[in-house]
Amino acid sequence: MNNTSHDYDAILIGAGPAGSCASAILAEYGHRVLVLEREKFPRYHIGESLIPFTFGPLERIGMIPKMKASHFVKKYSVTFVQPEGRRSQPFYFFTRYDRETVAQSWQVLRSEFDQMLLDNAREKGAEVREQTTVNRLLMEGERVIGVEATDRTTGRAYEVRAPIVVDCTGKEAFTSNKRGWRLRDPYLNKIAVWTYYKDSKRGEGIDEGDTTVAYVPDKGWFWHIPQHDGMTSVGIVAEGKYLTRDGVKDPKEIFHREVEENLWIKDRLSVGQSTGEYFITSEYSRHSRYCAAPGLVLAGDALAFLDPVFSSGVMLALEGGQLVGEAIHEGLVAGDLSPARFTEYGATVRQGVENMRKLVYAFYDPNFSFREVIKAHPDAAGQLTDCLSGDVNKDFTQLWDWIREFVPLPDDLPYGEPAPEGDALATA
CATH class of the missing domain: 3.30.9.100 (D-Amino Acid Oxidase; Chain A, domain 2)
Structure with missing residues (x-):
């Protein structure tokens, strides 16, 4: 790290699930954390269905007791219905998982759920400034050293510095748009x-x-x-x-x-x-070419977002927030926040995205049917349930081979690594 004086240990842009999760983890470790959020919470957001493997990151940041005490509707399954009204048997999560953990999830009102996540980060010590617009990244050579922001209630512009800035701006994809890293999925544009x-x-x-x-x-x-x-x-x-x-x-x-x-x-x-x-x-599906650059890392929807057919968005955002929070903590302790430190983080996120992406591609192929795949390969039922539930960081090679007997599947996109030297000079 350089000799720039720092106001905080980490600055996070955006207080959605990824930003709130990462900031809660960093604050819990005792780091000085600043979250800059453009809106005033609670605010409306689409994406209300949580899949079972949101349990892990929610448990990590202490949210499970709050979720159990909430009035959110409990979700135990997903069902598929044909145009003529024929309904599949529900995919019950408890046929595969422990009822006390990921066998049940929730249908949430995002304005309330996201407020709960942000309040949780505050309780752990994160400083949150709402109604704040980030205008630009502050640069020192190729390295991001902070941001210039404007308080929308007063109109005052100011600068804050930290050894790492985390872009959690969701669909706005602040960094990847500015730097030309944002790419549409070759097919999934609905x-x-x-x-x-x-x-x-x-x-x-x-x-x-x-x-x-x-x-x-x-x-x-x-x-x-x-x-x-x-x-x-x-x-x-x-x-x-x-x-x-x-x-x-x-x-x-x-x-x-x-x-x-x-x-x-x-x-x-x-x-x-x-x-x-x-x-x-x-334009639902989009990807950032890179996950990090000097002094910068992307998380949640700002890094990648898939078509929502399987409700994976919040889970991927929370999981990404957890992973990046832990990676930044380790980097702060080691005194090393170089882009290379986020290589494993980027690869893990992309593995989950690519596994879910293959299932989404299959879904949209007119020759694909869950029923036919399971009829031909009964063991596929468990693996399909795993993927639909969000257990996406595992080897699904056998499942993809079975599905390829019915429909083609896409190759992995070559995304998710830290930016190579020189790309960080793009306009920020």
């Missing part, structure tokens, strides 16, 4: 339209909180996520040319037209009331 319903139909008992993936033609799909207080998150994801066919661009019109394409979804929404607000977004 549009989503969604809304919320009050008191629509849902399952009973253990099935009340299951996530349902309901197919529509051309490999589009609905998500159906029951939440607390009688609310349900419902959205459609598909190719833009499919959703905007015949020149239709109004999200409400798109949504209600597509409801007619799946009988199960139509039945679920035949009672209850829409909140009346409809959302639309595009």
Whole structure:
């Protein structure tokens, strides 16, 4: 590390799941941590379904007792529904895992969940400044040494310095956009339209909180996520040319037209009331070419984000936040925060992303069927459950070989390593 005077040991840009998890870990170790967040929490965010392997990072930062005491709906399974309404047997997590750990997860309201995560980081000692915009990275040669930020409530601009800056800016992808590292997935570029319903139909008992993936033609799909207080998150994801066919661009019109394409979804929404607000977004899947540069590391959605069909986003963000928090702590103790220190971190994150990415690619292939793969290879059921549950850092070679008997799968993208010397000179 250099001789620059530091105001903090680490500066994190963004207070979503990755930023809150990493800052909680660093603060718990006694490091001076500053979190800069553009919005005022609680704030709205999509992505409400937690898959089972969020348990590990949540447990690491002391969140499990808070989650168990919350009013979030418990989630025990995921179910798939054909357009004509035929419903698969639920993939119950407890058939594979210990009921006291990852066998159950939650359907959350992200405004509340993210507030809980951020409050947890504060309780552990992290300093949080909300309504703060990061304008630019401060550079000393090729090394990031801090940030220039603006307090949006006062308009005051100031600089803060630290030996490491962590980009946790989510979809905004502050660093990879500035440096030209942000890359779209070669295929996974969809549009989503969604809304919320009050008191629509849902399952009973253990099935009340299951996530349902309901197919529509051309490999589009609905998500159906029951939440607390009688609310349900419902959205459609598909190719833009499919959703905007015949020149239709109004999200409400798109949504209600597509409801007619799946009988199960139509039945679920035949009672209850829409909140009346409809959302639309595009370009779900994206990747940063690099994970780190001198004085800088990326985490969570700022590093990579996949199509949400299997609800992997929050788990990958929390896991990435945990990994990067531990890696930074070790680097601070060792006096070494060089980009090379984050090589293993980047490789671990990319392994998880690539494993889940293969399953997402298979899902969108019209020749793929969970049922047919399991029929041909019964042992695939357990491995599919593992991947769907978020146990993504393991060797799935056998599973991919079985699936390749039905559909092609993509090669791993050559991303996730620290930037080579010279790339850090790009505009920041």
